[in-house]
Amino acid sequence: MTTLHPPAAAAPQLAPPPTRRDRRSWAGWGFLAPFVIVFALVFLAPIAYSLYLSLFRDRLIGGTTFVGLDNYTAALQDENFWASLGRVSLFLCVQVPVMLGIALLVALALDSGRLYGKSFFRISIFLPYAVPAVVATLMWGFMYGTRFGLVGDIDDAFGLSLPDPLSPGLVLASIGNIVTWEFVGYNMLIFYSALRVIPQSLYEAAEIDGAGQIRVITAIKLPAIRGALVIATIFSIIGSFQLFNEPSVLQKLAPNAITTDYTPNFYTYSLSFSGQQQNYSATVALVMGVITMVIAYVVQLRGMRKGA
Amino acid sequence: MPKHSRRLLGGIGLLTALALGATACGGSGDGGSDAKKSVSAADVQAALKKGGTLTVWAWEPTLKQVAADFEKEHPGVKVDLVNAGTGNDQYKALQNAMSAKKGVPDVAQVEYYAMGQYALTKQLTDLKGFGADKLSASFSPGPWNGVKAGGDGIYGLPMDSGPMALFYNKKVFDKYKIKVPTTWDEYLAAARTLHTADPKAYITNDTGDAGFTTSMLWQAGSRPYKVDGTKVKIDFADAGAEKYTGTWQKLLDDKLLAPVTSWSDEWYKGLGDGTIATLAIGAWMPANLASGVKNAAGDWRVAPLPQWTAGAHASAENGGSALTLPELGKNEALAYAFVEYANAGKGVATRVQGGAFPATVAQLNSPAFQNTAFPYFGGQQANKIFAESAANVADDWSYLPYQVYANSIFNDTVGKAYVSHTKLADGLKTWQDASVKYGTEQGFTVEK
Numbered sequence: 001m002t003t004l005h006p007p008a009a010a011a012p013q014l015a016p017p018p019t020r021r022d023r024r025s026w027a028g029w030g031f032l033a034p035f036v037i038v039f040a041l042v043f044l045a046p047i048a049y050s051l052y053l054s055l056f057r058d059r060l061i062g063g064t065t066f067v068g069l070d071n072y073t074a075a076l077q078d079e080n081f082w083a084s085l086g087r088v089s090l091f092l093c094v095q096v097p098v099m100l101g102i103a104l105l106v107a108l109a110l111d112s113g114r115l116y117g118k119s120f121f122r123i124s125i126f127l128p129y130a131v132p133a134v135v136a137t138l139m140w141g142f143m144y145g146t147r148f149g150l151v152g153d154i155d156d157a158f159g160l161s162l163p164d165p166l167s168p169g170l171v172l173a174s175i176g177n178i179v180t181w182e183f184v185g186y187n188m189l190i191f192y193s194a195l196r197v198i199p200q201s202l203y204e205a206a207e208i209d210g211a212g213q214i215r216v217i218t219a220i221k222l223p224a225i226r227g228a229l230v231i232a233t234i235f236s237i238i239g240s241f242q243l244f245n246e247p248s249v250l251q252k253l254a255p256n257a258i259t260t261d262y263t264p265n266f267y268t269y270s271l272s273f274s275g276q277q278q279n280y281s282a283t284v285a286l287v288m289g290v291i292t293m294v295i296a297y298v299v300q301l302r303g304m305r306k307g308a
Numbered sequence: 309m310p311k312h313s314r315r316l317l318g319g320i321g322l323l324t325a326l327a328l329g330a331t332a333c334g335g336s337g338d339g340g341s342d343a344k345k346s347v348s349a350a351d352v353q354a355a356l357k358k359g360g361t362l363t364v365w366a367w368e369p370t371l372k373q374v375a376a377d378f379e380k381e382h383p384g385v386k387v388d389l390v391n392a393g394t395g396n397d398q399y400k401a402l403q404n405a406m407s408a409k410k411g412v413p414d415v416a417q418v419e420y421y422a423m424g425q426y427a428l429t430k431q432l433t434d435l436k437g438f439g440a441d442k443l444s445a446s447f448s449p450g451p452w453n454g455v456k457a458g459g460d461g462i463y464g465l466p467m468d469s470g471p472m473a474l475f476y477n478k479k480v481f482d483k484y485k486i487k488v489p490t491t492w493d494e495y496l497a498a499a500r501t502l503h504t505a506d507p508k509a510y511i512t513n514d515t516g517d518a519g520f521t522t523s524m525l526w527q528a529g530s531r532p533y534k535v536d537g538t539k540v541k542i543d544f545a546d547a548g549a550e551k552y553t554g555t556w557q558k559l560l561d562d563k564l565l566a567p568v569t570s571w572s573d574e575w576y577k578g579l580g581d582g583t584i585a586t587l588a589i590g591a592w593m594p595a596n597l598a599s600g601v602k603n604a605a606g607d608w609r610v611a612p613l614p615q616w617t618a619g620a621h622a623s624a625e626n627g628g629s630a631l632t633l634p635e636l637g638k639n640e641a642l643a644y645a646f647v648e649y650a651n652a653g654k655g656v657a658t659r660v661q662g663g664a665f666p667a668t669v670a671q672l673n674s675p676a677f678q679n680t681a682f683p684y685f686g687g688q689q690a691n692k693i694f695a696e697s698a699a700n701v702a703d704d705w706s707y708l709p710y711q712v713y714a715n716s717i718f719n720d721t722v723g724k725a726y727v728s729h730t731k732l733a734d735g736l737k738t739w740q741d742a743s744v745k746y747g748t749e750q751g752f753t754v755e756k
Binding site: 009059061062145147148167168180252253255256259260261270273274275276277 | 396400403425428429515516538567568569572573574577709710712713716717719720724725726727728746749750751752
């Protein structure tokens with residue numbers, strides 16, 4: 001009731017002159033500018049350009065014409081595109097759990113402290129990640145060879161007749177094997193570093209309570225690295241959808257098993273560089289980008305909800 | 309905050325508009341002019357006297373010496389020889405330069421199978437106005453047909469050619485007492501005999517190669533592509549194609565073809581150790597054998613291509629390229645002078661010496677050329693067989709105006725016949741359908 005009114009001098013501060021507010025907001029933009037400019041140039045402009053491209057059609061006869069959303073309708077009805085998407089989805093469902101499972105197992109083994117020569121194992125399992133994907137694929141490609149490769153040598157040495165890893169039925173599994181070999185180390189490192197930050201006191205408490213190793217893993221370690229698991233899963237999903245290096249390198253060795261539309265990325269590449277269909281290629285790339293985003297987002301939401 | 313985000317959107321919009329504006333500048337139609345260019349011999353002489361710099365895009369190694377000789381003969385002229393990639397890589401670069409209308413070379417090497425697309429879109433100069441039509445008798449029929457690219461114009465001068473012949477490993481044939489096949493039926497029989505005698509040995513390798521298959525169809529008398537301007541007909545079911553698929557299907561069914569892709573390391577090994585016993589391939593092969601399969605020197609010989617009818621002499625081209633003048637290039641008179649020098653003049657002899665296989669009748673028929681003994685083939689005068697093959701090439705073959713794309717999907721379609729139970733004829737049908745689809749999308753009138 002008896003509160004003093006604020007001093008009259010404060011009143012003008014509550015309603016500063018409009019010119020001053022303007023100046024303040026521009027200063028904010030000034031600080032943001034380095035980010036906004038780079039973000040717009042390297043991120044938004046390419047997407048905008050792809051969007052623009054996807055609205056046209058360039059033909060050998062007739063040149064460039066505006067076709068509106070025709071390319072999108074074509075992409076949604078494109079059997080080749082859906083077949084390639086189905087292929088990477090199958091890859092995702094089988095390869096990613098296997099890879100993350102192995103990575104988790106290795107990370108837990110390293111973290112258990114019962115392994116002799118821990119740093120040697122850590123480095124040697126991580127090493128394949130340091131090999132460029134193209135080199136790794138070439139190396140595996142030579143090993144897969146049934147005539148002069150490792151598979152061929154095993155056949156000769158033991159009088160076997162192993163199935164050809166580069167035949168149409170097996171080549172996806174062979175690619176999965178290469179990708180697993182490449183990325184187990186990388187994922188292992190993510191899990192391992194997440195495991196290292198768990199406070200030692202939790203283990204001591206578990207020990208006092210009489211918890212065994214398995215119980216420690218399920219009750220302490222796994223819940224603690226849930227965030228790392230979700231991140232690794234999202235990276236792997238994106239990686240599977242963007243599969244390109246391995247099939248494109250192996251195609252030279254197995255031209256009939258790996259088609260030019262084997263994965264969505266490979267398909268856009270072929271459309272653009274062999275078929276000169278840059279416009280349609282941009283459309284397929286955008287559709288694929290949206291699908292990848294949606295799936296990665298759903299996984300993130302689910303993973304985080306459980307964590308909360 | 310809504311105010312801010314509106315500003316942000318405004319900024320994005322502005323940037324987008326800028327990006328779009330930049331695109332719009334580069335996107336306008338093709339600049340090819342329909343007017344026939346006419347350059348007389350006098351114009352060419354004048355250009356040579358005046359001199360200038362010429363940019364040549366080519367991967368053919370023998371052109372280096374030719375360019376040096378040309379510069380020596382015409383002191384004012386400088387030839388800038390650029391290797392912008394081999395085959396498809398160079399076409400990508402060339403297509404980019406043509407779209408951007410910037411950095412287009414004055415002369416470009418283009419393979420016969422790829423010429424149609426550039427000729428059709430008027431990106432290559434018709435050399436009729438330069439007097440190139442008078443040179444028709446100088447070149448053998450296959451390559452000359454190639455530079456016409458299924459149209460009326462002459463879009464380049466043939467540089468080299470690849471009349472087909474049968475290269476065979478004589479040591480393997482002698483060991484198993486197999487007669488060198490003269491017909492494809494005998495070839496099939498030889499394949500069976502060889503593979504039974506040595507299960508590791510195959511008559512040849514084939515994992516599906518568009519260039520090889522189209523050449524085989526060409527020899528068998530099939531004419532799957534009919535091109536008339538923007539009207540295209542594709543049909544892989546004619547009598548010639550049936551002959552080819554009939555025999556080749558048997559080779560596939562009985563697993564008589566080595567599943568080794570050409571130009572791979574396995575391939576060179578197979579050629580060297582006798583497990584790949586023959587190659588039906590273009591006459592440019594000897595240099596590749598001599599450098600890539602050194603350990604088999606003396607084992608290999610050359611024979612005429614097996615025939616579909618006993619006693620016939622049909623042949624086909626496999627590979628080969630021409631030098632062309634892109635429409636957007638400069639110095640046309642000078643460029644033509646160089647192309648003529650390299651492909652129809654003194655340059656041909658230089659290139660033959662460097663190991664190229666010529667497309668000119670004079671060289672093909674010259675005793676010096678025909679009597680050359682190849683130490684790699686045990687002293688055989690292989691050029692005699694190649695020259696005869698060159699003269700026997702039927703000249704009514706045409707490729708699609710978008711053969712580069714069609715070839716890129718060959719293994720997606722026909723390739724299935726090599727690794728599954730799909731029949732070769734069905735594979736060709738799928739290829740046909742996919743080619744029809746692409747042609748229609750690209751605005752051609754395509755008839756099945």
